[in-house]
Amino acid sequence: MAKETKTGKPLPAVPFLKLPEDGEPYLEGHKCKACGAVYLGERSVCAKCSARDQIEPTRLSDKGKLYAYSIVHRSFPGIEVPYVSAIVDLDGGGTVKGNLINVAADPAEIPFDMPVEVVYKDALGRKDKDGNSYVSYFFQPAG
Amino acid sequence: MSDVYIIGVDMIQFGRFPERNVANIGAEAALLALDDAGLSIQDMQALYCGNLGQANAMVGQRILQEIGQTGVPVVNCANACATGATAFREAWMSIKADVNDLVLAVGVEQMGKGLLGGGGGGKGIPKEGLLGSATMPAVFAEAGMEHARKYGTTFEQFAKVSVKNHHHSTMNPKAMYQIETPLDTVMNAEMISYPNTKLMCSVNVDGSAAAVLASEKKTKELGLMDRAVRVRASVLTSDPWQERDLVMPDVNTCTRNAAKQAYEMAGVGPEDIDLVELHDCFATAEILHYENLGLCKDGEAGRMIDEGATALGGKVPVNCSGGLLSKGHPLGATGIANIFEVSTHLRGNAGARQVDGAKIGLTHVIGLGSACAIHILEKAA
Numbered sequence: 001m002a003k004e005t006k007t008g009k010p011l012p013a014v015p016f017l018k019l020p021e022d023g024e025p026y027l028e029g030h031k032c033k034a035c036g037a038v039y040l041g042e043r044s045v046c047a048k049c050s051a052r053d054q055i056e057p058t059r060l061s062d063k064g065k066l067y068a069y070s071i072v073h074r075s076f077p078g079i080e081v082p083y084v085s086a087i088v089d090l091d092g093g094g095t096v097k098g099n100l101i102n103v104a105a106d107p108a109e110i111p112f113d114m115p116v117e118v119v120y121k122d123a124l125g126r127k128d129k130d131g132n133s134y135v136s137y138f139f140q141p142a143g
Numbered sequence: 144m145s146d147v148y149i150i151g152v153d154m155i156q157f158g159r160f161p162e163r164n165v166a167n168i169g170a171e172a173a174l175l176a177l178d179d180a181g182l183s184i185q186d187m188q189a190l191y192c193g194n195l196g197q198a199n200a201m202v203g204q205r206i207l208q209e210i211g212q213t214g215v216p217v218v219n220c221a222n223a224c225a226t227g228a229t230a231f232r233e234a235w236m237s238i239k240a241d242v243n244d245l246v247l248a249v250g251v252e253q254m255g256k257g258l259l260g261g262g263g264g265g266k267g268i269p270k271e272g273l274l275g276s277a278t279m280p281a282v283f284a285e286a287g288m289e290h291a292r293k294y295g296t297t298f299e300q301f302a303k304v305s306v307k308n309h310h311h312s313t314m315n316p317k318a319m320y321q322i323e324t325p326l327d328t329v330m331n332a333e334m335i336s337y338p339n340t341k342l343m344c345s346v347n348v349d350g351s352a353a354a355v356l357a358s359e360k361k362t363k364e365l366g367l368m369d370r371a372v373r374v375r376a377s378v379l380t381s382d383p384w385q386e387r388d389l390v391m392p393d394v395n396t397c398t399r400n401a402a403k404q405a406y407e408m409a410g411v412g413p414e415d416i417d418l419v420e421l422h423d424c425f426a427t428a429e430i431l432h433y434e435n436l437g438l439c440k441d442g443e444a445g446r447m448i449d450e451g452a453t454a455l456g457g458k459v460p461v462n463c464s465g466g467l468l469s470k471g472h473p474l475g476a477t478g479i480a481n482i483f484e485v486s487t488h489l490r491g492n493a494g495a496r497q498v499d500g501a502k503i504g505l506t507h508v509i510g511l512g513s514a515c516a517i518h519i520l521e522k523a524a
């Protein structure tokens with residue numbers, strides 16, 4: 001449901017991105033207490049071990065390592081290219097996909113296992129049909 | 144349980160037919176396969192129809208409206224890029240279960256042009272290009288880069304897959320394209336999603352393929368054993384849980400699981416396979432599947448393409464048809480088109496691209512989501 005943002009506050013681009021009133025943004029995982037599997041988004045049954053009602057929210061790390069990526073040169077109309085589509089294993093569990101920014105779009109400049117950090121910024125100026133702004137997460141080389 | 148035989152199989156030349164409808168395209172392959180068996184739709188006890196894009200549109204029944212409404216059971220199935228192979232397998236199972244002894248399987252697709260995947264929908268704002276890419280070229284590029292991180296596989300090695308498959312297609316009159324694409328042409332083509340250039344992405348085309356399947360008793364009764372192809376294994380798997388599932392579809396595990404089961408069912412090993420049609424939806428994917436299917440050891444796929452082992456004339460030719468990269472990839476038809484290709488070699492009818500003395504072949508498709516189907520086929524007589 002698109003929430004009213006009467007205050008004009010931006011909304012999170014995805015439900016697992018949390019924007020606390022009184023704190024820094026973070027990514028939220030859901031972890032199975034029975035087997036340790038980490039999900040993005042709420043659920044009641046574990047897809048790995050089938051345990052029920054064992055899943056609880058967990059704050060994911062803002063640091064991780066680049067697992068795999070592609071440099072995207074052709075996308076849908078209106079989407080700026082090139083950009084790096086990156087798959088990042090976060091420290092302590094959870095794998096997240098997003099744009100890797102502040103790197104050259106050149107495979108020679110993007111080593112596997114590069115340490116990265118999660119940063120939170122406006123969602124490339126994208127707005128929904130009600131004119132709401134959004135915050136998204138991005139990866140950048142850890143500084 | 145009876146062995147199951149393919150006694151008629153064919154496909155149309157893949158292409159773009161915007162003026163036709165999906166049932167009409169499917170009907171053409173159905174008639175070709177029936178002709179190949181010397182049978183009529185009146186002889187068929189059931190129709191198993193695979194189509195993805197119009198899965199809610201009763202495509203199988205509409206095919207019968209084109210070629211003969213005999214009132215037999217029709218099953219329509221959709222299973223991503225494993226759709227055609229799944230329809231074939233349902234037909235196979237119905238004979239294995241002794242429900243039928245003579246059935247028709249059809250796979251058909253009418254596609255648009257352009258990028259697949261990443262279309263979005265959903266709430267809020269579009270995510271493509273914001274949270275990485277969900278387009279198919281990017282997803283399979285990332286799968287290829289996972290191989291690169293493990294084994295150092297290079298852009299050039301991935302590109303060589305496309306050179307090979309385009310070369311094979313020059314000998315296949317039913318391929319969408321019959322054009323040689325040298326390595327520099329492939330590598331210098333428009334980069335879509337590194338390391339996949341435009342010539343390393345499968346071609347979106349319309350197409351159809353069909354097979355007539357029969358029990359052993361029926362095959363003998365019809366006197367068709369001399370042209371029959373025996374189905375030694377038919378396996379379908381889905382994707383077991385993997386830790387990166389949520390953001391990175393795993394095309395490897397379900398293929399490995401299916402391959403293991405298929406070799407067991409057939410009582411053969413990878414070393415017994417004379418040719419393979421596998422799911423080269425992108426050039427990166429073919430490299431992964433050499434290892435997934437056990438054609439080489441883990442980490443040796445790059446060397447395999449470098450040495451030409453998977454080219455026609457090599458140790459185990461892969462995608463002699465031109466593959467999805469050049470023959471084209473009409474999603475619902477691909478699984479049965481692969482079965483047509485292998486069957487044609489087993490019957491010794493593959494012309495210039497014939498694998499000499501082919502006795503056993505393997506077909507593989509994988510649809511994201513995921514579904515993997517493998518068939519092992521053998522010349523009957």
Ligand SMILES: [Zn+2]
Nearest residue numbers: 032035046049
């Ligand atoms: Zn669990």
